[in-house]
Amino acid sequence: MLLSTGGTIASKVDYRTGAVTPALSASDLNEAVPELGKIANIDAEVLFSEYSENLQPDHWTKIAKKLDSLANSDYKGILIAHGTDTMHYTSSFLSFALAGFPIPVALVGSQRSSDRPSSDAALNLIAASTFLVESNTKGIFLVMHHNEDDQTVACHAGTRVRKNHTSKRGAFETMGGNPAFIVTPTLEIQKNIQDDFFKDIKYNPRMKIDTKVSLVKYHPGYDPKLIENLIQTGCRAIIFEGTGLGHVGRTMYDVVKKAKENDLFLGMTSQCIDGRVRMTVYESGRDLLELGITPLENMTPETSLVKAMWALGNSKNADEMKLLMLENIASEF
């Protein structure tokens, strides 16, 4: 099954303006890459036609509900054509909302539109279809051009991946490790992971979401008043992108305390993008632990943010939310 949501993979260049606009339908996409027919019989459906910077949590919910309706279908897997800009945010949400989903899902994008010679649309679609048919796995994966070889495609765990380059075709990377699977130029599937993507094999859809979560990147000169503003506007959880092992400056202690007194969930990640938060090494980290900040290990800031929106929507109180945040549901740690 191919679901199209828009993005460059479903777009062509407008030769009048020179800009790229979303245009192709899911079946156009299917027809544009005739090789797909040899890999599988693919049904196609357009969910919406948006660049991914315009996708919002409501769109995530629509995709999740559509997937949920296909949970008991005969499809071997599901392809989602998606813009690359926020693909890793969407893949994170689907990973939590559809934990244990019975068939594999591949989000596929392209960095160059499909009518350009340098387009990676066909390669990514072919590799993703092959992966879905042959990998015999479960999980939400982001399937894109790999860095090291011009014909190699990487299948990244949907909760561990980040867009790290604005323009090159191999823009996505699995943080802190190798991609879960590699599709070689001869369409062989190499498996790099030992563990299952979902930590619980039972399908357990929890599709609610509450977006009252803020992402705060700490930096010198950060005005603590901004945190007070967040509390006042009804924010229920803050994901900090701290420095290094998970720090914010001493100037933040008072507002952190205040946020805690207002029962906000406070999670710590690192703006270093790679490595693991460790708040016991330095005095400052210990102070922040005492103030009630929860270290989020090696979870990326983006995945942490999305998980917090999901956990806030699917828990009754702050304690339950914290438990969900620290439970490894879909290889996010």
Add this chain to the structure above:
Amino acid sequence: MLLSTGGTIASKVDYRTGAVTPALSASDLNEAVPELGKIANIDAEVLFSEYSENLQPDHWTKIAKKLDSLANSDYKGILIAHGTDTMHYTSSFLSFALAGFPIPVALVGSQRSSDRPSSDAALNLIAASTFLVESNTKGIFLVMHHNEDDQTVACHAGTRVRKNHTSKRGAFETMGGNPAFIVTPTLEIQKNIQDDFFKDIKYNPRMKIDTKVSLVKYHPGYDPKLIENLIQTGCRAIIFEGTGLGHVGRTMYDVVKKAKENDLFLGMTSQCIDGRVRMTVYESGRDLLELGITPLENMTPETSLVKAMWALGNSKNADEMKLLMLENIASEF
């Protein structure tokens, strides 16, 4: 000259608590690495003793003023011992505030405290001193353990560098290229750059700073009201960490317009961390250009934030600020 500001490089483990606390003085540091004496006669002075997550723009100004007082001294170069967490923010500020500074400056940190066997403090100090004495260059550099070899040290341009790993010794990387210089295990200096670090050779200190700048990382579910809050609290400039080539969602257009009407400077960078912002490829980018957002090329979000604080402090109006933001002063582009 060795100036100490604190950080792990100037710290030791407290064996009672197991935590690392800042303790060594600049002269202790000098004495702790006797090899330094063979490279140069080093005077030492403690400016302050803080972990770098606690450093604020006021501290940057103090360092800049101290350096400015040494501009006409006989020193061959200046070492600044500094915590690694916000080292790249400090190096950015010094690069703009002290454009054309006549002698080279090396910020040196360590990822492991100097009384630990795995410490990189001595290696980094020795390499940085050698670099200052022998490189015959000008500029603000960040000198830290390199990734690829256990004895190689990288000298990164102070405006192009990012801490990309929470814990490993080679945590820093030059974005979009190689480090400006490499110090080999035999203390030879390899030069990787063609151009001078400072684009104008005249020393032109402009040390003012205005911190009314916010860094906004856009993501699905970002609440546009937060931008209204920023305008209301007196924010004068926003640096967006957009998605991909420099996008924010359509939900942001109205508040972006409002911010522009309030005469805020609006700059666009990418959360992809590598590559170049290009806002003419997609409709959404073009819309944002029309709304008055300034694309900041390949400048990192962190450097853009610091430069905006500096440009706001050193310009009379928004037009002048924009000119400064787009002028390549210290290899930030």
